[in-house]
Amino acid sequence: MALIVQKYGGTSVANVDRIQNVAARIKADWQQGNKMVVVVSARSGVTNELITRAKALNTSPDDREMDMLLAVGEQETIALVSIALHAIGVPACSRTGAQAGILTDTLHTRARIARVTGGDIPERLNEGKVVIVAGFQGLSSANEITTLGRGGSDLTAIAVAAAVKADLCQIYTDVDGVYTADPRIVVNARKLPEIAYEEMLELASSGSKVMQSRSVEFAQKYNVPFEVRSSFNNKPGTLVKAHAKTMEDALISGVALDRSQTRVTVSNIPDNAAAVAAIFDALGEAGLSVDMIIKNLGTAGHANLTFSVNSDQFARTEKVVGEILRSLGSGSVRSAGEVAKVSIVGVGMISHPGVAGTLFKALAAAGVNSDLITTSEIKIAVAVAPDKADAAVRAVHEAFQLHEIVPVG
């Protein structure tokens, strides 16, 4: 008997059949005597339909009105899931984000959670009811409906779990858990039974699409362990939690691949710190994340910079850098083509300096070159040619024997 918060994404509640499947899962856990809070997303497709309708009326619709519009998606789902639970004899009631006390700032379409009161959820749980909460939405300090942006329903689940002091938070999604590598690339990739918040964060920023960083950051900040698992089977997933050094700590937890990076070359800028700072400050202010930077000397007191950005941010990057270059009076910016980023992540590498050596040996043996490299305490990432990306992931997975559990020595 535990207090469990579960979250089901849009594909898990896409239609009547799937809603019945989710209701049956909830019932099974509820029948064990657990108290249950269930956070749900909009049915998959609904949010896009609403956006399409809005854009047909206005190419740049107001953020506040978009929140009013998009919040209906989850409100529909909470009612339907409650109605489905009633049909199989489970007492349930729905709560909008506002009713569940998801209080946010006023940044419409990307609101941040300020506080979660939980509303009357504890009372309803004590009555034996399953409480169905609308994900993705909240109530701003100006008493307006807000939405939390991408990954918002995961964030709702973790925030509600923190507020009600849940014993367990389960994020049901369309993958089984967190793998040592993408199983579509590495056939013997292994599902991790558990992973540290820091590792999950590095994986999220390295191309893993399991969860958005902000939800993991929130979980880490409030120390909410959560399990990522599939709503389409009953296999245990991956538990994401604070790092605790145990016998099972692996040197490396996983290999991530991000195929959609663009290599940006900025040539012929003044070779001084102020010029470089001006460029990266402007990119930072524009919210553009830059990775894997190299600076090298060019001719006649000028320098060249190379770095990578997400490909879908290249156009804005080019514009921002171009403006700075005009103010500096020299230099040019261009794309040097697409690259893929291969990252290895693991808290075990902190105290094991040999990791980089193993990585580059494996890449060399596989005939993969890389000049752009970036590291953090628990991550090493390299840029490789897109057509070498899969081979690089396989070689690294093999070199670190990620298909087996290899304890830190």
Added chain:
Amino acid sequence: MALIVQKYGGTSVANVDRIQNVAARIKADWQQGNKMVVVVSARSGVTNELITRAKALNTSPDDREMDMLLAVGEQETIALVSIALHAIGVPACSRTGAQAGILTDTLHTRARIARVTGGDIPERLNEGKVVIVAGFQGLSSANEITTLGRGGSDLTAIAVAAAVKADLCQIYTDVDGVYTADPRIVVNARKLPEIAYEEMLELASSGSKVMQSRSVEFAQKYNVPFEVRSSFNNKPGTLVKAHAKTMEDALISGVALDRSQTRVTVSNIPDNAAAVAAIFDALGEAGLSVDMIIKNLGTAGHANLTFSVNSDQFARTEKVVGEILRSLGSGSVRSAGEVAKVSIVGVGMISHPGVAGTLFKALAAAGVNSDLITTSEIKIAVAVAPDKADAAVRAVHEAFQLHEIVPVG
């Protein structure tokens, strides 16, 4: 320059084109310098889609959850209309029923309005904004989303008009206004420039589908004059307001037709007042409206009752009456077939007793018989055979010269 409340129904906002049409109308009135509050319904079809989805999960879904579900329809529309107004340069903001301070009791799916605060509508109007309010929904005293039932958006508009002390309330619908008779039956039916609340109420309860009685009752109670007009053209509609005796008062304002009545025969009940009262009390408690009652003596101290009910209420009527008959120990109930109800309505008839004579002469001349008759101060209704209904309406319309304005003598 006036404060105008407008209401647009589901067909007027059914799709992107129609929403743009409504936005253009709102803009035209706003550009005249008017302050505007606009109440909108769910896009036509949306409410039925939501109901279908709920019923696929649960044949008798919970009322509270149905309100949570159905309220999304109007919430979608208010956002879309606001977004459409922004696109044509009109400052607008949407308000849910709760935000507009539509406070109701806790009778989910058929909540009654207890009070309307208007929320921050006056402040937003003073900022020059058009305020778009979700019809059909409110917030209960238990802080839950409620819906107002059939005709709920009209009711919202009239209640908001009362709260903000509007100069004018316009109910845009798919008809041009209130006619002396259904123009599909009577080719020279005339649109009434104005009509008294009482007449509108009698017409609503006599088969006219222009508006639900409850909205008219609310308008009468708070003395909110409103205009019924079409959103598909620019013709003036019909103004519904308190009765004031003027030169233009007509003897009869209109002829209404209700085709869907069933004649109910209850035979062989004890011939005493208690038995008759028991039957009508039970029907009243079950919310079943009975019209045009005849009682006549049968054999051996027993009596027979005949009355009419809406055909879609016949099954329930039969059940309720059957139960009472079992407790009385005698009698039987059956349908005596469908009838059509033809009603003439007019405040002018109060002081003109010759009206009934004109009516029956006209019916007789047209070969239409009737035995069931009911009257009020401003209405006379007769039941006729369904295949004679159109002829009866035409004959009566002609007899009272409703195609012309005939002042009360």
